[in-house]
Amino acid sequence: MQVSSISIAAKVPLRVKSLHTNPATINDPSSTATVAAPKWAQKTITLPPLKRGCHHVTSKIVKEVGQELSGFKCGLAHLFLHHTSASLTINENYDYDVRDDTETFLNRLVPEGPSAPWKHTLEGPDDMPAHIKSSMFGCALTIPITNGKLNMGTWQGIWLCEHRDYPTSRTIVVTLNGI
Amino acid sequence: MQVSSISIAAKVPLRVKSLHTNPATINDPSSTATVAAPKWAQKTITLPPLKRGCHHVTSKIVKEVGQELSGFKCGLAHLFLHHTSASLTINENYDYDVRDDTETFLNRLVPEGPSAPWKHTLEGPDDMPAHIKSSMFGCALTIPITNGKLNMGTWQGIWLCEHRDYPTSRTIVVTLNGI
Amino acid sequence: MQVSSISIAAKVPLRVKSLHTNPATINDPSSTATVAAPKWAQKTITLPPLKRGCHHVTSKIVKEVGQELSGFKCGLAHLFLHHTSASLTINENYDYDVRDDTETFLNRLVPEGPSAPWKHTLEGPDDMPAHIKSSMFGCALTIPITNGKLNMGTWQGIWLCEHRDYPTSRTIVVTLNGI
Numbered sequence: 372m373q374v375s376s377i378s379i380a381a382k383v384p385l386r387v388k389s390l391h392t393n394p395a396t397i398n399d400p401s402s403t404a405t406v407a408a409p410k411w412a413q414k415t416i417t418l419p420p421l422k423r424g425c426h427h428v429t430s431k432i433v434k435e436v437g438q439e440l441s442g443f444k445c446g447l448a449h450l451f452l453h454h455t456s457a458s459l460t461i462n463e464n465y466d467y468d469v470r471d472d473t474e475t476f477l478n479r480l481v482p483e484g485p486s487a488p489w490k491h492t493l494e495g496p497d498d499m500p501a502h503i504k505s506s507m508f509g510c511a512l513t514i515p516i517t518n519g520k521l522n523m524g525t526w527q528g529i530w531l532c533e534h535r536d537y538p539t540s541r542t543i544v545v546t547l548n549g550i
Numbered sequence: 551m552q553v554s555s556i557s558i559a560a561k562v563p564l565r566v567k568s569l570h571t572n573p574a575t576i577n578d579p580s581s582t583a584t585v586a587a588p589k590w591a592q593k594t595i596t597l598p599p600l601k602r603g604c605h606h607v608t609s610k611i612v613k614e615v616g617q618e619l620s621g622f623k624c625g626l627a628h629l630f631l632h633h634t635s636a637s638l639t640i641n642e643n644y645d646y647d648v649r650d651d652t653e654t655f656l657n658r659l660v661p662e663g664p665s666a667p668w669k670h671t672l673e674g675p676d677d678m679p680a681h682i683k684s685s686m687f688g689c690a691l692t693i694p695i696t697n698g699k700l701n702m703g704t705w706q707g708i709w710l711c712e713h714r715d716y717p718t719s720r721t722i723v724v725t726l727n728g729i
Numbered sequence: 730m731q732v733s734s735i736s737i738a739a740k741v742p743l744r745v746k747s748l749h750t751n752p753a754t755i756n757d758p759s760s761t762a763t764v765a766a767p768k769w770a771q772k773t774i775t776l777p778p779l780k781r782g783c784h785h786v787t788s789k790i791v792k793e794v795g796q797e798l799s800g801f802k803c804g805l806a807h808l809f810l811h812h813t814s815a816s817l818t819i820n821e822n823y824d825y826d827v828r829d830d831t832e833t834f835l836n837r838l839v840p841e842g843p844s845a846p847w848k849h850t851l852e853g854p855d856d857m858p859a860h861i862k863s864s865m866f867g868c869a870l871t872i873p874i875t876n877g878k879l880n881m882g883t884w885q886g887i888w889l890c891e892h893r894d895y896p897t898s899r900t901i902v903v904t905l906n907g908i
Binding site: 466476515 | 771
């Protein structure tokens, strides 16, 4: 779901005579042309609640910002998760066992429940472990844009890792910058 | 403390009739405007020594670069810590127990002292664990800018995690880019 | 090895008297200039196979993109590894024991072999641990550019961490953006 959107490109109208083939400059030699400077687009999207674990969400993200992405020949896409008990990471996009094994690893690594040493327990036994996992994987990703698409490796995908037992919808600020 | 600062905006003066204040576009080629291309600002700041542990430093960072941030309608703020024995991460901004529990987790995870398997011990027993913790959380953050402010979630804050026993001041290169 | 390269700067020709080479500003509206808007450069490089472990590759990276870097007074360099079984991190650039100790830590942290709990084992016992280590350290870095060079701390270097037993060449998309 789109919460808000900004999309801006600096345009400089000029009278020109000669043909510029540089895609960053002027396309129409015979009349007043428009020079497009680097563009910025920012959109806040919300992913529906996902159960505790690692989820491959590339298609969900591209569905929300694919149209904006298509306007960039070269640039960077920045994804910023607005939460401290979930995380974003890039990992294998094919075998769901990789996501399950990663969740298994995180749960073995971070103690949870009565034997855990945490002081911060008011929000439930899964809350403090969720904060730790969020800092381990991080809440942000920056991915290159090439020819209108996210330029990831063949086996790479965007994962949203939900670290809480009772998931909620998650907000991501997507910022696109390029030419 | 500011160590150095660069702040630049490409401006293209044009003969025009009326003043456009929108820095991003000119809608009327025959009208007056100064077109501002995307701006860059880079500033090196230094945080005073903080004791070993996780510290919420959002207000310290904003105090240093808030004025520069206010000039960006849409963009990205990049923070880069110039050290390998501390880290930057984003996590809970309210309950200090979350910071203490995270420090507890890091100290339980990374062995320290005579029983640790490290070869790199010349700089003290806390040095090699500090390097490992620095790569676990990372030394850089990129945060969206919206309407002149860091666009973080309600409960998110910037943490500087000091992993050495005898802290020193820490240098951060802040780079702002946007429109 | 360079696989592909894009390098573009938006230029706005104006009627003027003298040539300004400063890409960032025009100080005299009545004078001649070519105004260069922020530049983008994107290059895909490939690092040769490196044995399992942590490797300091700053010089290898700079050898590939140093010429492009030299054209930026202020900006950001983004490195994006196209793989899910290796990682990029920034850590100590001097004592190789730090790299060895970090590899020791990762191998102690992530179970491998018959006793490991992984379901994803078809690609070998080192594959699932490699995926986990890749998300722990991450596959991307963003580093400030100042006066044509990567602006890192005195002791910081770029590490490529190879998590597979039988290494292959690794592809990195480098995106430079600035003025």
